[in-house]
Amino acid sequence: MRIGVDxxxxxxxxxxxxxxxxxxxxxxxxxxxxxxxxxxxxxxxEGNYDFAWLDRAIQLFADRGIEVILGTPTCTPPQWxxxxxxxxxxxxxxxxxxxxxxxxxRCMNSPMFREFCRRIITKMVSRYRDWDxxxxxxxxxxxxANQCRCSVCQERFRSWVKRKYGTIEEVNQAYxxxxxxxxxxxxxxxxPPMGEHLLWMNPSLHLDYQCxxxxxxxxxxxxxxxxxxxLDSDAKITTNTWLCEHMPDFYDLFSNMDFVSYDNYPTxxxxxxxxxxxxxxxxxxxxxxxxGKPYWIMEQLSGIVGSWAPMGRTPKPGMLKGYALQAYAHGxxxxxxxxxxxxxxxxxxxxxxxxxxxxxxxxxxQEFRDLCQIxxxxxxxxxxxxxxxxxxxxxxxxxxxxxxxxxxEGMYYLEYLKSWHDAFTCLGIxxxxxxxxxxxxxxxxxxxxxxxxxxDRVVRHLYDFTERGGTLLLTNRCGVKDENNQCMTEAIPSxxxxxxxxxxxxxxxxxxVIRKLDIQNDAWADNLGKWSKRVAxxxxxxxxxxxxWCDLLEIHMGSVEVLASYGExxxxxxxxxxxxxxxxxxxxxxxxxxxREAYIALAETILQERxxxxxxxxxxxxxxxxxxKGENTWQFLFNNTEQRQVxxxxxxxxxxxxxxxxxxx
Ligand code: GLA
Numbered sequence: 189m190r191i192g193v194d195x196x197x198x199x200x201x202x203x204x205x206x207x208x209x210x211x212x213x214x215x216x217x218x219x220x221x222x223x224x225x226x227x228x229x230x231x232x233x234e235g236n237y238d239f240a241w242l243d244r245a246i247q248l249f250a251d252r253g254i255e256v257i258l259g260t261p262t263c264t265p266p267q268w269x270x271x272x273x274x275x276x277x278x279x280x281x282x283x284x285x286x287x288x289x290x291x292x293x294r295c296m297n298s299p300m301f302r303e304f305c306r307r308i309i310t311k312m313v314s315r316y317r318d319w320d321x322x323x324x325x326x327x328x329x330x331x332x333a334n335q336c337r338c339s340v341c342q343e344r345f346r347s348w349v350k351r352k353y354g355t356i357e358e359v360n361q362a363y364x365x366x367x368x369x370x371x372x373x374x375x376x377x378x379x380p381p382m383g384e385h386l387l388w389m390n391p392s393l394h395l396d397y398q399c400x401x402x403x404x405x406x407x408x409x410x411x412x413x414x415x416x417x418x419l420d421s422d423a424k425i426t427t428n429t430w431l432c433e434h435m436p437d438f439y440d441l442f443s444n445m446d447f448v449s450y451d452n453y454p455t456x457x458x459x460x461x462x463x464x465x466x467x468x469x470x471x472x473x474x475x476x477x478x479x480g481k482p483y484w485i486m487e488q489l490s491g492i493v494g495s496w497a498p499m500g501r502t503p504k505p506g507m508l509k510g511y512a513l514q515a516y517a518h519g520x521x522x523x524x525x526x527x528x529x530x531x532x533x534x535x536x537x538x539x540x541x542x543x544x545x546x547x548x549x550x551x552x553x554q555e556f557r558d559l560c561q562i563x564x565x566x567x568x569x570x571x572x573x574x575x576x577x578x579x580x581x582x583x584x585x586x587x588x589x590x591x592x593x594x595x596x597e598g599m600y601y602l603e604y605l606k607s608w609h610d611a612f613t614c615l616g617i618x619x620x621x622x623x624x625x626x627x628x629x630x631x632x633x634x635x636x637x638x639x640x641x642x643x644d645r646v647v648r649h650l651y652d653f654t655e656r657g658g659t660l661l662l663t664n665r666c667g668v669k670d671e672n673n674q675c676m677t678e679a680i681p682s683x684x685x686x687x688x689x690x691x692x693x694x695x696x697x698x699x700x701v702i703r704k705l706d707i708q709n710d711a712w713a714d715n716l717g718k719w720s721k722r723v724a725x726x727x728x729x730x731x732x733x734x735x736x737w738c739d740l741l742e743i744h745m746g747s748v749e750v751l752a753s754y755g756e757x758x759x760x761x762x763x764x765x766x767x768x769x770x771x772x773x774x775x776x777x778x779x780x781x782x783x784r785e786a787y788i789a790l791a792e793t794i795l796q797e798r799x800x801x802x803x804x805x806x807x808x809x810x811x812x813x814x815x816x817k818g819e820n821t822w823q824f825l826f827n828n829t830e831q832r833q834v835x836x837x838x839x840x841x842x843x844x845x846x847x848x849x850x851x852x853x
Contacts (some may be wrong), residue, residue: 190522192219216560224259227268250321276301296408317420324424333399333401449486472518487526510846517824572817581680583624597699604637611791616803655771689745689768704755715789739779
């Protein structure tokens with residue numbers, strides 16, 4: 189398995205490089221990432237390239253058997269370029285060129301910028317394609333969905349809209365432009381959302397803009413990937429992604445890359461909110477699901493984080509090692525730590541690496557050294573994947589739509605996905621997080637939260653899945669809008685009416701308010717009693733809470749069973765949670781946000797009904813995952829708590845805080 193660091197030779201005196209490489213070799217580092225911000229040193233003057241220093245750095249690693257992944261340095265164009273070619277600088281939502289001097293401010297669509305990219309990437313790849321130790325390329329750095337509003341990007345957006353709709357009449361129809369006299373008479377009138385009040389813009393246009401912005405970034409990444417591939421067909425290509433305000437669609441972004449990589453910075457303080465305990469696990473599972481393959485961690489937490497924000501707590505003993513091992517347990521084939529040594533200059537001098545600028549090995553270094561040693565003893569499980577029976581569906585489109593129109597205070601798209609992931613994780617069940625339109629054949633249980641916007645193909649998949657015998661979980665805010673982000677004229681959940689047997693008569697966006705819920709299903713109530721005692725010692729479990737949103741359900745079919753109703757408000761007694769048999773399967777409708785124990789208890793009830801085995805006594809905070817390759821399956825236990833935990837599997841296993849244990853089976 190690969191273990192490594194992100195290393196910035198250009199930021200340090202060359203006489204340190206050799207001892208750095210020696211040290212890495214000695215502790216077991218086998219891969220480094222280089223050069224993703226080094227454009228000004230590689231092309232100090234337009235057209236004058238200097239790769240000699242990078243040759244020397246790579247050679248030092250090659251001599252020690254350490255592989256290299258190179259970043260295309262396009263996230264940080266040099267100052268001469270920004271100065272001489274201002275048209276390559278992004279324009280913000282107010283129409284102003286953004287301030288330079290930081291990074292990521294290039295316009296991905298600027299023809300001039302693309303040409304500079306072509307030149308530097310061609311130089312880089314042609315130079316290193318015959319170097320065995322250079323195994324591949326990371327494209328740019330943490331690509332966001334393109335938010336540039338320069339004239340080139342405006343025109344691109346117009347062309348995107350034209351390609352999608354063909355005629356301006358279709359656009360007007362799709363956007364409902366009759367409202368507020370928004371009708372266009374010509375494509376030239378179409379503008380990206382701009383100005384102060386973005387959330388007042390037409391939501392249909394705005395959603396299209398987010399999709400265009402994603403496509404735009406995907407196009408830029410593809411431009412680089414195709415260029416690299418043409419020059420070196422063996423090179424492995426990736427880009428390092430993360431979760432940010434404007435995320436490109438992950439599935440599109442990686443559609444023509446060799447593997448997914450992710451920048452993983454778990455918080456050094458265990459979350460106050462217990463629901464967030466498995467948040468890192470959620471992100472890792474999301475990454476694995478993008479290609480349905482093992483992923484890489486391209487940047488991993490190495491110490492205190494901070495710089496533009498106050499510094500956070502220092503990671504506790506065991507955390508650095510534990511969180512890296514957790515990533516392997518969830519499907520990583522490589523983990524690279526950001527960064528080998530904390531920067532002594534620049535904006536990120538407080539984002540700590542493995543070593544301090546003093547270069548004196550400290551606690552973090554010792555822990556990293558231990559980690560490298562442990563990784564050296566991990567089984568050869570490259571390519572191994574879990575075989576999970578539970579999937580949660582993720583959709584960028586839904587996430588964009590939820591961000592554009594906040595549904596209720598405190599209600600976030602990912603929160604619902606995480607709640608279900610948390611519930612099954614507490615029961616020792618591995619969860620795949622997959623694209624909402626992915627095939628569902630391998631799964632027994634599929635959770636499809638908040639499918640606000642309908643898509644015919646997905647709807648068909650979900651009906652088929654349930655009909656064949658699957659258990660489907662739909663939630664509030666499913667079936668609300670058509671594909672243009674306009675409200676459906678059928679009662680919610682519109683297209684899911686036959687599947688659920690209910691309609692939503694009315695709804696109440698509770699926001700942060702908490703209301704009582706009466707559970708009417710015995711098995712769920714029993715399980716809830718158990719979990720209430722275990723997780724929240726004194727909960728009164730026959731009355732449990734709901735929050736964020738209340739769908740008031742109207743039952744249409746005799747086959748529907750009401751599992752819970754509201755216990756307060758003018759709608760006391762109205763059904764809130766239901767299930768309906770459909771074909772050989774079941775469709776649950778959860779019309780409200782539950783409290784944590786209620787989710788876990790409902791997940792347990794569903795597992796019991798399906799006669800699926802699970803771990804009822806797994807300590808909270810301990811993750812149980814699996815990876816399988818051929819005949820071999822490995823189980824992993826990771827203790828994400830500050831206490832020792834005893835896990836009873838076939839034997840009792842004692843886990844230290846943040847310890848990860850591999851159990852071959
Ligand atoms: C991101 C970037 C890195 C660095 C780290 C720490 O993950 O890719 O270059 O900025 O954050 O802030």
